[in-house]
Amino acid sequence: MNADEGSAEDALLCSPTPTFVLDEAGRVRRANMAGEALATASERVMRGRPLDDFLRFGEPAAALGARAEAAPFFAFDRRIELAQGPARDGDVAVAPLSTRPGWRVVAVHARPAPRRPRVRRPVDAAAVLAHEIKNPLSGIRGAAQLIEGAGEGGEMPRLIRQEVDRIAALLDRMEGLTDTRPLDCGPLNIHAVLRDVAALARQGYARDVAIDEAFDPSLPAVLGERDALVQLFTNLLKNAVEAAPRGPVQLRTAYRYGVGLGDGAGGRVALPIEAAVIDDGPGLPSAVAAALFTPFVTTKLNGSGLGLALADKLAADLGGVLEHARNEAAGRTIFRVRLRRAGADR
Structure with a gap:
């Protein structure tokens, strides 16, 4: 490559638009920072591999390239399927x-x-109802304890207490969905949080499941609140273990340059810190995946449909976002949390 060729490519790659340079076989040779952010992969990882491994536009990239043999070609309103993130709509320009x-x-x-809507009004009403129900539940549980303490009723008092505790836990989660108090966020080591979550899981619901940790040791401090992060990743890890009870489940972190989210006022909030929970389970039906973070949506026989809804709310309360992706080629389900870096204004 001579100097003129290199400078021409460098100029193209300075664009804020995700841009890729492909060879005659449709393999990636260059990618700019915006392209790396969209593909969630570095140029080094992409180099020499087909662009279709990372992005799909409804037809192979090589086929799109063939249309631009002599002049630029534009494809509007394409569905852009991302290997490592939710699908997006957009336009594609190809030029020789x-x-x-x-x-x-x-x-x-x-x-x-598009940003998902937060908690819906039916859930708000359910939270009010939950608060009213908890008072008589306490009385029922107390009466069952008295009967049990008197040695009467056989197994029934214990069963009543168990059911009351189960219902109370469900009501607590419903109330958590409508908690609008701001979180007191500060700098935290996300790896310390994830290790604590994994340690607790290994003592309980993940006792027989391998939890692998793939952490980026250079990751800076995250801006967050510890209790919210623990609850968020506990919900995601428990969901992954239930989806893949034989394991393994992976906790992975990475730093993603250029990843961010609109703040609703024309600005942009940088979300460079990524923490993912990955499992090898069978995945979800498309109809369920489309409404995955909606309260009460679940595929589990005894599930409440509140765990992922609460995780989504907590991610938003932390100023971040929770994403779901399915990599069919690898047979993996990925829940990716993108968070703010401590000390960054944007």
Whole structure:
């Protein structure tokens, strides 16, 4: 590659739009920072691999490139499937690279993923109802303890207490969905939080499941609140263990440059810290996946449908976002939490 070729490619890659340089076979040769953020992979990882391994536009990238043999080609309103994130809608521009015969430049104008609505009004009403129900439950539990203490009623008092405790735990989770108090966030070591969550899991519901840790040791402090983070990742890890009871389940962290979210006022909040919970379970039906974070949506026979809804709310309360992705090629389900870095204004 001569100096002119290198400078031309460097100029293209300075664009804030996700941009990729492909060779004649549709393999990635260069990618800018915006492209790395969209694909959730570094240029080094992508180099030499087909762009289709990371992004799909409804047809192979090589086929799109063939349409731009002599002149630029534009594909509007395409569904952009991401290997490591939720699908997005957007436009794709493909143009020949004049300095390298057969090579193409692909620019992807992906529209931001819409923010999910937070808690819905029926859940607000349910939380009020939950508060009212808890008072008589306490009386029922106390009466069952008295009967049990008197040695009467056989097994029935114990069964009553168990059911009251189960209902009370469910009501607590419903109330948590509508807690609007701001979190007192500060700098935290996310790895310390994840290790505590994993240690607790190994003593209980994940006693027989391997939990692998793949942490980026250079990760800076996250801006968060410990109790909220513990609850968030406990819900995600428990969900992963239930989906893949034979394991393994993986906890993974990484730093993602350029990843962020609109703040609703024309600005952008950087969310470079990624913590993911990955399992090898069978995944979810598409109809359920589309409403995964909606309260009371579940595929579990005895599930409440509140665990992931609460995890989604906690991620938002922390100023971050919770994402779900399914990698069918690897047979993995990924729940990815993107969080703010401590000390960063944006």
